[in-house]
Amino acid sequence: MHGRKAYELVKEFADGEKGHLKIFNNELFERVIEECNEHHNALQSLIRKMQEEGLEVQTARNADHYGALIHHLSLIRNKRCLMAYVYNRAEIIRELAWKVGLLHELPGEIQEKFSDSEEQYFKDHSKSLKSYMSQLSLDVNVDMVPPKDPYIKVRVLEDLGSGIILSDKSANFARHSMHFLKRTDAEQYVARGLMEELTG
Amino acid sequence: MANYYNIDDILAEEEFVPVVFHKAANGVIIDPSSETNSVEQGAKVELPLWLAQDLYLRQAISISVPACFNQRTRLEIQADAACVDLKSRSPYFYEFGCKIAPLVGDKTIEILLLSAFKIRYKEILTKAYTAAYTTASKFLTLLTKEESNLYEAAQVSMSAFKKWRMGGPRLQRASVLGRKRRSFE
Numbered sequence: 001m002h003g004r005k006a007y008e009l010v011k012e013f014a015d016g017e018k019g020h021l022k023i024f025n026n027e028l029f030e031r032v033i034e035e036c037n038e039h040h041n042a043l044q045s046l047i048r049k050m051q052e053e054g055l056e057v058q059t060a061r062n063a064d065h066y067g068a069l070i071h072h073l074s075l076i077r078n079k080r081c082l083m084a085y086v087y088n089r090a091e092i093i094r095e096l097a098w099k100v101g102l103l104h105e106l107p108g109e110i111q112e113k114f115s116d117s118e119e120q121y122f123k124d125h126s127k128s129l130k131s132y133m134s135q136l137s138l139d140v141n142v143d144m145v146p147p148k149d150p151y152i153k154v155r156v157l158e159d160l161g162s163g164i165i166l167s168d169k170s171a172n173f174a175r176h177s178m179h180f181l182k183r184t185d186a187e188q189y190v191a192r193g194l195m196e197e198l199t200g
Numbered sequence: 201m202a203n204y205y206n207i208d209d210i211l212a213e214e215e216f217v218p219v220v221f222h223k224a225a226n227g228v229i230i231d232p233s234s235e236t237n238s239v240e241q242g243a244k245v246e247l248p249l250w251l252a253q254d255l256y257l258r259q260a261i262s263i264s265v266p267a268c269f270n271q272r273t274r275l276e277i278q279a280d281a282a283c284v285d286l287k288s289r290s291p292y293f294y295e296f297g298c299k300i301a302p303l304v305g306d307k308t309i310e311i312l313l314l315s316a317f318k319i320r321y322k323e324i325l326t327k328a329y330t331a332a333y334t335t336a337s338k339f340l341t342l343l344t345k346e347e348s349n350l351y352e353a354a355q356v357s358m359s360a361f362k363k364w365r366m367g368g369p370r371l372q373r374a375s376v377l378g379r380k381r382r383s384f385e
Contacts, residue, residue: 002228002248002251003214003250007211007248010207014208063225063226063238064226066223066225066255066260069225070225070228073250073254073255081210083205084204084205084210088205088207186371191371196369197371199369
């Protein structure tokens with residue numbers, strides 16, 4: 001049936017968890033493009049047939065016309081599915097760039113799900129975000145709610161060592177050690193799950 | 201047209217509708233009963249909505265009411281809308297219904313959808329706030345896509361409210377990473 005492969009592609013995306021990526025399904029993607037080419041060829045051969053019969057392609061409404069129409073609609077449908085697949089994945093990738101990608105590498109298990117061009121897109125997006133922020137000299141990625149206290153208490157969950165220099169101090173961030181940090185400094189580590197915020 | 205890139209909109213348009221061809225069409229394989237690769241005039245075929253829609257607008261086919269809006273479903277919805285398994289009928293029951301209603305010219309579909317949604321909406325919100333997960337999971341299998349979105353939204357707002365009331369850390373690990381790690385440990 002027409003457009004079935006394209007449907008499978010979109011369905012696969014929809015079945016995934018929200019905000020999570022699956023591996024880019026190159027095989028199915030290529031298959032849909034191939035199908036588009038088949039539709040295109042069929043469409044052209046039908047139109048050629050009509051021209052050979054001396055019919056006005058614009059106005060004739062014979063069986064060939066409706067056949068061509070069906071191929072045309074299938075082509076458009078396939079295009080929409082392909083575009084939606086890429087577009088919605090790009091949306092997730094942009095979000096990843098905002099959430100985790102600004103200062104650090106993405107974890108390997110997420111990165112391996114990108115296609116080549118998606119990887120490039122992620123890098124470029126992170127880069128332009130960074131340059132925008134440095135032009136503004138403002139971090140637009142911090143928590144939107146103003147803090148009651150600029151400092152928070154955090155516990156380190158994974159050994160980070162002493163190599164990290166924060167804006168106002170450097171300390172040995174050993175595992176399970178607790179620190180009193182500037183909220184803006186701690187935020188990125190909490191987001192990546194390397195520290196947790198302590199309350200109370 | 202709804203948002204071009206909308207995944208749900210695309211999937212809703214993949215639902216099949218029974219159609220009758222008024223015009224023949226050459227060079228296409230959509231009629232499984234036909235031996236040649238063409239469709240004859242008067243052929244009865246099931247087509248996905250996205251294809252049927254445009255063919256209908258060009259007066260090449262006529263569309264009849266799909267099976268998921270048949271008399272049996274209507275009677276079940278009248279009896280107790282909250283217990284009807286709409287998901288197996290169509291995971292996009294409402295969206296599909298809204299799209300198909302003007303094409304088949306059946307005004308009763310709209311009334312059916314509205315009354316079903318009203319009753320089920322109330323039930324979904326009640327269950328989202330009160331039922332334990334074990335009892336809810338059976339109920340969840342009956343919901344269409346739209347309804348399970350509603351259910352999730354209700355639960356998220358409930359837990360956000362609880363969190364606000366109890367207080368707690370504001371900063372949290374990005375949820376994209378969260379799931380992956382737990383499977384490690």
